[in-house]
Amino acid sequence: MSHADQPPGPEQKQPGAPRPAQVRPVPPAELAARLGVEPPAPDAAPVTGITHDSRAVRRGDLYAALPGARFHGADFAPQAAELGAAAILTDPAGAERAAATGLPVLTVEDPRSRMGDLAAEIYGRPGGSLLQIGITGTSGKTTTAYLIEGGLRAVHGDRTGLIGTVESRIGDERLKSERTTPEATDLQALFAVMRERGIEALVMEVSSHALVLGRVDGAVFDVAVFNNLSPEHMEFHSGMEDYFQAKAQLFTPRRSRAGVVNIDDEYGRRLVRESQVPVTTFSAEGHPDADWRAEHVVTGPLRSTFTVAGPGGVRIEAASPLPGPFNVANALAAITALAVAGIDPQTAAQGVAAVPGVPGRLERVDAGQPYLAVVDYAHKTDAVESVLRALRKVTKGSLHIVLGCGGDRDETKRGPMGAAAARLADTAVLTSDNPRSEDPLAILTAMLAGAAGVPAHERGHVVVEPDRAAAIATAVALARPDDTVLVAGKGHEQGQDIAGVVRPFDDRQVLRAAIERAAATPAQEKDQDQL
Template sequence: MESPLRPSSLPPATLGSLVAGLGLVGDTDSRVAVSGITLDSRSVEPGWLYVALPGSRAHGAAFSEAAVEAGAAAILTDDAGRELIGASLVPVVAALDVRSAMATVSARLFGEPGRQMTMLGVTGTNGKTTTVALLQSGLMAADVHTGTIGTIGFRLDAEELRSSRTTVTTPESPDLQSLLAVMQRRGAGAVALEVSSHALALGRVDAIGFDVVGFLNLGRDHLDFHKSMEDYFEAKARLFEPGRSAVSVIWVDDQHGAELAGRVLAHGRSRLVTVGTAPGVDYRPSGYRADGAFGGRAVVARGGESLELRIGMPGEYNMVDAVVALAMLEAVGVPTDAALRGLAVAQVPGRMQRVHLGDDAPTVVVDFAHTPQAVEAAVGSLSDVGPVISVLGCGGDRDPEKREGMGAAAARGSRVTIITDDNPRTEDPAAIRAQTLAGARGVGGAEVVEVAGRRAAIEEALRRATSDSVVAILGKGHERGQILADRTVDFDDVEEATLAWRRLREEGDKNARS
């Protein structure tokens, strides 16, 4: 496995300077030199600060001896961890909010790289990855070297920065600050990152001062982590609290967006830019229409004038992301013409990604849609291209309440809906399919089929398709593996569709010769 990305050289800092002014207790005046930071005791290197976090099963303080044996120079923890550690061979400091302290210490250790670049953050249930890609394309069109951080990985301009990950979307603060430092040293002038609700709830971006942040929408998701929809919303809302960002760009057609806009207006610490379809908003898109099979255009009214915005992705929901991206780009000084050029050519792996199978083949699209809202939007936009055959599964060990909604959303817009497996993880795949099937079959009128095994389901969809069909393979998008109970196996929806079509063509040729 690759290691987290780190600068090739990092001047050590004293523990005292790293924790100064944070209200910690313990050995806060220590002059011990710190040259790295980690929250994983197995990753400690000599001279590093080990962060002992409270966990659901055990406290990180229980592994402090192992960390010290590996060379940890000091330990950062909370009061409970400090008590568990007791007498120590290395300095120990404790914080009331250890995650927030870890974020600030990480930023200081890596030279506060976020202060030296333009920082753009995007949150929302659906569309974060697409919007970050749109932002990068707009910035690059203005000749700004741009890093991106999110679900599909880390990039600097067109180059993928390969690294192990501590989370799916937004890295833990030590790895995030280290990654920002690498990008800054390699010439990045801006970084666009997806900011997940987990990241906000767990303080991963606490030490970043954003130049602009954007809110897209809020729908049902992550209720396996958050206690309720209200808790989920309040986690997202943290990105718009006073002092987080100079500018807040918010899609106010979403009721939660409207609530956020009111909060930003009330605290007055961030310039508010509204995006929506109602009169009086700052950026108002209208007249959306398809631009070919896989593109769209709309007129955007802003600042007393109108401009045409074109994108190379289908679906009005992608246009919403593009208008939010346009507002964010202009907020940080990107010239309008450059922003429009970049937005017109942006593409996102695994987001409405077309799979080219050759002449007379059906249109095949791979998309990451994994919420009811995202499935409905994807299938709805593709139904404008042709009759849709959907392939859909739901992830195991995730919010089960959204499965029926996802099944129903697929069935409402599809001629045929094939319910199959996604990443079952430790759950019974058949039980997950049953929940999704219940939603799909409850719609009525649509043909719904169950096919165990994602590979078989993709092949079945292609077997049923004609040249005018659209096969929508939903849920996994850019992912290159399938997570089973005891292992992760190689699995790429794009590759599987290509191979399945080849098998079907060979099968057809064989039958024709016989």
């Protein structure tokens, strides 16, 4: 959320990405010329940074005062000035308020659309010195990013970067992520820090929101990867066509130099036809027309192995460090992207196979129990179906899922997600995810309606438990040796948003605690019987 949508609070920690230590001062007149607007006075103070958040302003910054849903960034121009802003970028609606600060004002019709390019200019086009791989798609972005990072590390060691949903990394330093793709001002600053610290290559997730809202403006990826497309974010996009067109923006010369596309996906096949940059294709299903294919796939409970068949007779033995056919696709996407980026495919495959795991993506929770317990981020219908099918293949006993749907998000997926859980699991415990401002029971009612629509002979046992911790405990209580318990929807997240209040909640910790309590209970009961 930009500052234009959120009033400031004294208790809030100053947000914003890390900043480079050294920045060439840029005269505001130089920025005005780039924008095609009237230059400020010649003696105006130079600009040494940029931010869209008045609370994160540092001395010498260009403050981008953007219009928002509830507030206009120009409302906070006085605070930006007090913190040392050198100039203000805004639209005609904010120009008068910005000018009242006495700072130079650069006025354009759509400041958000110019912000990324200005940020890149202010920080000296830092992305140009980095090998950049961007990933888009509905599912698998995070996993593919970690797998690509593994391949990059096989060549560049700790001189690699990662930007994504779970975290950002600068070498071995970890930074918390507020969103999948940072705002353009923060992104370019992060690129500049990476360059300053000797980073040579990076991988990042590129969301459809980021493409539509200009968060990657000023960045040109050496390789852009498309994983797949299925209904998601329908509260943001007007429909699947709008969603596809947003993703397709990444495959234009303005955004990337080369594309890597999954042709097992129908939208991927369309993208191959419509891409404006050269495309290399891949298929985890062994499609003969693909440039890179997965063959002889063997899936196991912890990982999968396969043979990569590539151009010119290339054949490489490879492995996905996570189970499931969809992770074979993610691993193949990573190997293909790394090869297109100029990395030896064998080295790439070894780096991918060596990745120890991905936070919240089929992440095992092992407290000594005689059954498999995993946490996964699956929060859309196709992802829930994929992970349940993958786990079914490695589960000798019963399969239990704990699942909810997020509030203030796409309502159309709630019924289908409930149906998928009821159809593919032996027990579906429907619960709350992040209800946000919605009534949790209303969300569960929609999920339950979907589950009820599954024919009785195809439907597993369905339980409704609004309290997520209690729901996890319910699934654990049902688990027997050789069963699998899947807690889905939140993955790596460490909080639960209920009525606008984010409370600490980590599925991995709650699941582990439930397993430990369940294991202790029989022993306690036995001790009591002997009294």
